[in-house]
Amino acid sequence: MNTYVPILVLGALAAGFAIFSVDMARRTGPKRYNRAKLDAYECGIEPTPQPAGGGRFPIKYYLTAMLFIVFDIEIVFLYPWAVSFDALGLFGLVEMLLFVLTVFVAYAYVWRRGGLEWD
Amino acid sequence: MTGTIHSLWTTAADSATPLDKIPTPKIEYAQLSPVLIVFGAAVLGILVEALLPRRSRYIAQLGVSVTGLAAAFAAIVALAADGYASAKSHIAAMGAVAVDGPALFLQGTIVLVALVAAFTFAERRLDPLAHGRRVDSFAAQGSTVPGSEQEKRAVRAGFTTTEVFPLLLFAVGGMMIFPAANDLLTLFVSLEVFSLPLYLLCALARRHRLLSQEAAVKYFLLGAFSSAILLFGVALLYGYAGTISYGGIADVISGTAKMTPALANTTANDSLLLIGGAMVVVGLLFKVAAVPFHMWTPDVYQGAPTPVTGFMAAATKVAAFGALLRLLYVVLPGIRWDWRPVMWGVAIATMVIGAIIAVTQTDVKRLLAYSSIAHAGFILAGVIALSPDGVSSVLFYLAAYSFVTLGAFAVVTLVRDAGGEATHLSRWAGLGRRSPLVAAVFAVFLLAFAGIPLTSGFAGKFAVFKAAAQGGAVPLVIIGVISSAIAAFFYIRVIVLMFFSEPQPGGPSVAVPSALTSTAIAAGVAVTLALGVAPQYFLDLAGKASVFVR
Amino acid sequence: MNPINYLYLSALLFTIGGAGVLVRRNAIIVFMCVELMLNACNLAFVTFARLHGNLDGQIIAFFTMVVAAAEVVVGLAIIVTFFRSRHSASVDDASLMKL
Numbered sequence: 001m002n003t004y005v006p007i008l009v010l011g012a013l014a015a016g017f018a019i020f021s022v023d024m025a026r027r028t029g030p031k032r033y034n035r036a037k038l039d040a041y042e043c044g045i046e047p048t049p050q051p052a053g054g055g056r057f058p059i060k061y062y063l064t065a066m067l068f069i070v071f072d073i074e075i076v077f078l079y080p081w082a083v084s085f086d087a088l089g090l091f092g093l094v095e096m097l098l099f100v101l102t103v104f105v106a107y108a109y110v111w112r113r114g115g116l117e118w119d
Numbered sequence: 120m121t122g123t124i125h126s127l128w129t130t131a132a133d134s135a136t137p138l139d140k141i142p143t144p145k146i147e148y149a150q151l152s153p154v155l156i157v158f159g160a161a162v163l164g165i166l167v168e169a170l171l172p173r174r175s176r177y178i179a180q181l182g183v184s185v186t187g188l189a190a191a192f193a194a195i196v197a198l199a200a201d202g203y204a205s206a207k208s209h210i211a212a213m214g215a216v217a218v219d220g221p222a223l224f225l226q227g228t229i230v231l232v233a234l235v236a237a238f239t240f241a242e243r244r245l246d247p248l249a250h251g252r253r254v255d256s257f258a259a260q261g262s263t264v265p266g267s268e269q270e271k272r273a274v275r276a277g278f279t280t281t282e283v284f285p286l287l288l289f290a291v292g293g294m295m296i297f298p299a300a301n302d303l304l305t306l307f308v309s310l311e312v313f314s315l316p317l318y319l320l321c322a323l324a325r326r327h328r329l330l331s332q333e334a335a336v337k338y339f340l341l342g343a344f345s346s347a348i349l350l351f352g353v354a355l356l357y358g359y360a361g362t363i364s365y366g367g368i369a370d371v372i373s374g375t376a377k378m379t380p381a382l383a384n385t386t387a388n389d390s391l392l393l394i395g396g397a398m399v400v401v402g403l404l405f406k407v408a409a410v411p412f413h414m415w416t417p418d419v420y421q422g423a424p425t426p427v428t429g430f431m432a433a434a435t436k437v438a439a440f441g442a443l444l445r446l447l448y449v450v451l452p453g454i455r456w457d458w459r460p461v462m463w464g465v466a467i468a469t470m471v472i473g474a475i476i477a478v479t480q481t482d483v484k485r486l487l488a489y490s491s492i493a494h495a496g497f498i499l500a501g502v503i504a505l506s507p508d509g510v511s512s513v514l515f516y517l518a519a520y521s522f523v524t525l526g527a528f529a530v531v532t533l534v535r536d537a538g539g540e541a542t543h544l545s546r547w548a549g550l551g552r553r554s555p556l557v558a559a560v561f562a563v564f565l566l567a568f569a570g571i572p573l574t575s576g577f578a579g580k581f582a583v584f585k586a587a588a589q590g591g592a593v594p595l596v597i598i599g600v601i602s603s604a605i606a607a608f609f610y611i612r613v614i615v616l617m618f619f620s621e622p623q624p625g626g627p628s629v630a631v632p633s634a635l636t637s638t639a640i641a642a643g644v645a646v647t648l649a650l651g652v653a654p655q656y657f658l659d660l661a662g663k664a665s666v667f668v669r
Numbered sequence: 670m671n672p673i674n675y676l677y678l679s680a681l682l683f684t685i686g687g688a689g690v691l692v693r694r695n696a697i698i699v700f701m702c703v704e705l706m707l708n709a710c711n712l713a714f715v716t717f718a719r720l721h722g723n724l725d726g727q728i729i730a731f732f733t734m735v736v737a738a739a740e741v742v743v744g745l746a747i748i749v750t751f752f753r754s755r756h757s758a759s760v761d762d763a764s765l766m767k768l
Contacts, residue, residue: 087141088141088144089143091143091144095146102162105162105165105169106165108169109165109166109168111169112169112170113168113169
């Protein structure tokens with residue numbers, strides 16, 4: 001149990017600091033609201049307006065999301081390989097390079113054909 | 120129960136350094152070279168799309184595809200000549216892929232079919248010029264809405280979807296692994312590798328885009344459904360046997376595998392094996408379009424661009440029957456008393472329903488679709504034989520059937536009117552008077568479908584029915600002969616329609632194809648007649664290649 | 670907990686997905702049901718892997734995930750083009766060709 005005490009203390013300190021900062025900011029900071037502050041928060045970019053006609057999104061989202069999924073899922077193979085990299089040796093390295101190369105061919109296609117351009 | 124469960128994490132902790140114990144896998148690149156060449160060509164095709172300017176892509180893609188497929192065929196022949204089809208046949212790539220007679224024979228068939236199909240894909244003289252440019256059967260830009268301003272702009276700019284060539288190659292690569300797959304995971308992955316490009320190819324017709332997109336949606340949803348069923352079957356078989364390798368599962372079924380407590384537990388009850396095997400077989404029967412899993416076939420065959428339909432009808436059938444053969448002959452012979460009655464029923468239903476519904480069809484492409492269903496039934500009769508003769512007759516039938524199909528669909532692309540291909544049967548009336556050569560060629564293909572002597576269809580049907588009869592399936596053969604007679608009726612009806620009825624005024628015209636489609640059709644006719652006149656050589660070849668490696 | 674329960678759950682999920690494919694009319698929903706079936710397969714794979722004490726099932730689950738992702742990309746591309754030309758994703762509207 002003793003080994004967990006530092007972690008508990010760290011957690012308490014972090015929570016205390018967070019509460020303290022928020023509280024201090026609320027008490028001491030100036031309150032000047034503007035449009036940007038009241039908008040929905042979308043990871044720092046300009047909020048996308050609700051599309052007309054009941055919640056349809058431009059097709060560009062679909063393209064980006066699909067590209068993300070395809071390239072993201074390749075990690076699933078890289079991770080087990082990285083864990084047993086030592087045991088697999090040169091063979092594993094060459095095979096994984098071939099695999100990544102194939103993924104890069106797909107990437108080159110997407111890039112050259114304008115799949116990464118937003119507009 | 121809990122006592123028999125191994126914990127992966129505790130066993131890993133027990134052994135001091137488990138990671139060092141991974142043996143380095145060994146891949147026999149030379150023996151896998153046919154597949155690797157095709158996939159390499161496909162990846163090269165993607166690079167061509169990415170890096171070359173638009174106007175030089177078509178010729179580059181055609182060159183890459185044809186070279187790649189020809190090289191792959193040369194590699195297959197070299198492997199077979201080296202004895203991998205018989206004496207040296209073995210299992211490569213750590214148990215994933217079999218290199219044996221049936222695999223090499225079917226891979227050779229698929230590659231040749233794809234080579235001929237690539238010619239029909241590349242045909243650019245059938246459609247009228249679009250803004251002064253020659254165009255093929257594929258949409259200018261797949262993503263545009265049919266009839267929209269955007270599509271018109273794409274057509275004016277002379278866009279063409281040259282991606283069809285890499286898609287074709289990826290599909291071919293998947294189809295080549297499919298009949299050679301020697302574990303259930305490879306089976307599933309290769310199924311998806313060849314299905315996904317086919318779904319896309321279906322959606323890319325230049326004319327009748329709405330039909331084409333509809334066909335693609337149907338094919339995709341039903342195809343994904345069937346592959347999910349197959350995957351659950353794989354899961355259950357894995358649960359039964361604790362392994363996914365074909366030989367391993369067969370050992371567990373026959374009781375020769377080393378028993379572990381977990382295995383004793385899962386094999387105590389046969390329901391895992393029976394349900395799992397049934398679900399895997401259902402997934403494969405869907406791909407070969409056997410009744411009652413045939414509902415997608417007519418719509419997809421009708422809606423897809425005709426060159427794609429020809430390729431799909433020919434090559435998918437070869438690949439899927441190859442996989443079905445290997446599964447039933449290598450993995451599940453131990454439970455043949457369970458699956459044979461069911462396959463009897465499926466084969467009978469497929470032959471009879473395919474032949475009877477074909478009689479009522481009025482569209483050439485739908486007619487050929489139902490005829491392909493009926494042919495799936497005939498091939499199933501050979502599969503059920505469960506003998507070396509059964510394997511060799513099925514191999515021969517597949518090679519014969521695929522070239523007839525490819526040629527027939529290539530002829531369908533030639534008969535056109537203002538709206539594109541004229542596929543309604545009434546439009547074909549009197550075709551024999553207006554263009555005797557095209558009608559005669561189509562008649563040859565129809566006679567081969569009907570199984571008239573001196574065509575490949577006769578030799579194939581004879582071999583299959585003989586094997587089935589020797590395998591004890593005489594009633595099946597009788598029903599098969601009756602349904603061939605029904606099927607012959609509608610093939611002959613089309614021939615009569617072409618030659619003995621008056622041409623319609625304003626009927627379709629026959630486009631003069633370039634050397635590409637002419638070559639494809641000529642290849643179809645040549646194979647049909649060669650296999651029909653001198654079948655023995657090819658039957659011997661198939662016979663030599665009919666032993667599965669375990 | 671007895672791993673057999675996970676197999677029951679997996680079969681249940683698979684059945685829900687299969688029933689959804691057969692009764693739902695929206696192509697997207699049908700497709701989501703297919704994905705549910707694939708995930709049910711994954712659950713069965715990892716459960717069997719634990720029962721048998723080998724890793725094959727876990728590896729297959731990885732492959733299934735990748736295949737499912739590729740299938741999503743291809744499938745949504747097809748369904749989106751279908752939707753854009755008809756303004757409907759209902760499979761009942763896919764009836765230009767007679768049955």
